[in-house]
Amino acid sequence: MAQHQTYEVAGAEDIELCTRRAGLLSYTLAMPDGLAQGAPAAGLVLFIPGFGEDNDGGYAEGLCGWIADTFGLACATVAYHAQGCRISTGATRAFKQPDADRLVGYCQQYGVPVGEGASPGDLMQQLQQSYASAVEAGRAGGTLTLTCGLVPRGGEAQNFGLMQAIDHLKVLQDLRTRVAYDRRNVIAMGSSHGGYLAQLMGKLAPNTLRAVFDNSGYVTAPPRYVNGREANLPDYIERFSPVMQMYFFLDSMWSFDERASNYYHADAQAIRSLIEPKHLQTMAQAGTRPVRYRCVHGPGDEIAPTEAKEAYCQRLQELGFDVQFRCMGPEDVDGQYVKSLEHGMGLSLRGFFQRSYASLPDSDLAGSAPDWLGDDFDRQTRLAYAGPDRVYTFAFTETGLAAALEQGPKPQHRTA
Numbered sequence: 001m002a003q004h005q006t007y008e009v010a011g012a013e014d015i016e017l018c019t020r021r022a023g024l025l026s027y028t029l030a031m032p033d034g035l036a037q038g039a040p041a042a043g044l045v046l047f048i049p050g051f052g053e054d055n056d057g058g059y060a061e062g063l064c065g066w067i068a069d070t071f072g073l074a075c076a077t078v079a080y081h082a083q084g085c086r087i088s089t090g091a092t093r094a095f096k097q098p099d100a101d102r103l104v105g106y107c108q109q110y111g112v113p114v115g116e117g118a119s120p121g122d123l124m125q126q127l128q129q130s131y132a133s134a135v136e137a138g139r140a141g142g143t144l145t146l147t148c149g150l151v152p153r154g155g156e157a158q159n160f161g162l163m164q165a166i167d168h169l170k171v172l173q174d175l176r177t178r179v180a181y182d183r184r185n186v187i188a189m190g191s192s193h194g195g196y197l198a199q200l201m202g203k204l205a206p207n208t209l210r211a212v213f214d215n216s217g218y219v220t221a222p223p224r225y226v227n228g229r230e231a232n233l234p235d236y237i238e239r240f241s242p243v244m245q246m247y248f249f250l251d252s253m254w255s256f257d258e259r260a261s262n263y264y265h266a267d268a269q270a271i272r273s274l275i276e277p278k279h280l281q282t283m284a285q286a287g288t289r290p291v292r293y294r295c296v297h298g299p300g301d302e303i304a305p306t307e308a309k310e311a312y313c314q315r316l317q318e319l320g321f322d323v324q325f326r327c328m329g330p331e332d333v334d335g336q337y338v339k340s341l342e343h344g345m346g347l348s349l350r351g352f353f354q355r356s357y358a359s360l361p362d363s364d365l366a367g368s369a370p371d372w373l374g375d376d377f378d379r380q381t382r383l384a385y386a387g388p389d390r391v392y393t394f395a396f397t398e399t400g401l402a403a404a405l406e407q408g409p410k411p412q413h414r415t416a
Helices: 057-071 097-109 120-136 162-178 193-204 223-231 266-272 277-286 306-318 349-358
Strands: 003-009 025-031 044-048 074-078 092-094 144-151 186-191 211-215 236-241 244-250 292-297 322-327 381-386 390-397 400-407 413-415
Touching (some): 003 057, 025 057, 025 162, 057 074, 057 349, 074 162, 097 144, 120 144, 120 236, 120 244, 162 400, 186 193, 193 211, 193 277, 193 292, 211 349, 223 244, 292 306, 306 322
Parallel strands (some): 044 074, 186 211, 211 292, 292 322
Antiparallel strands (some): 025 074, 236 244, 381 390, 381 413, 390 400
């Protein structure tokens, strides 16, 4: 049986808004059992949970253990920044000032007295009764919508994407000194947000991953995760009665208000986009052993638009990457590998890994390939992703990764 161990390292810094992290970054590593003393694992897999059902410690541990036992690969999963952002993964409901103002406004509109010290729960119960009576009398109609915030586990507001991808590179930095594995064979895999982060890792470290296995990942940041409250796009909805519901919004670091100090500016959007044209060119030019992409998606995906993923994969192919993309259809729903055509498809991640891993050419690992110069840490890669006003830089050394945000355009990349 695979051996599991948990470690802690310093996680990514917030180079954009300069907020403090709540604590150290933890990750769990599954190592294949029975390795000879000092013998390396056949490679390393980073399993990246999304925000859904795969974001469960027991599930992740089971999948990583299976990968280690079945393929002789080390497998790590990271408790990345703001990962626990839903109630099911440790987030807490937080009734904030805008939510209180909305509730009080409705109470005043429908004749509910707001006394000093009245709890939101009591007010909601009275409001529901009063509003239901107004609907029955024909003085109101429709569903009354209240709001509430969601604070991720540990109090880390959602930065979305960048810190989370760097967290995984920080873990890789630690693993390079902690355990032995074939560094030519590093794979990032995930579904939905996890698939997106695997792709973003490839953008930030174009010589480190052998492959990305992506199920239903998006290619640009969905507004509901950047700041759903301002966009009026709730993460989920609870209906309390036929006449009352509540929208829950993720707690975010960003604002869509151009006047705000935390404005989600064009450069922040571009660094998080997988399909930004200039950034794709930079990524392609910086990598001498291009990442191999294995992507599956459902049709008509409303969370991660299918057309955008198809366009992204097509662009990768035009830039010379090895891409296999498949959009599933009704004929693929077998109840085992593909369980539905909704977002994520209920996909069997064991089946997805097995099929994707088998598709990688053996030549990647044959001998000491002449074009293998090491990963980005070995090569001391320097990347600069330029936008209209700012430049995101990523500097690798043999022992670390430094990310920074600078003003003004710079040359796009240099690989030493």
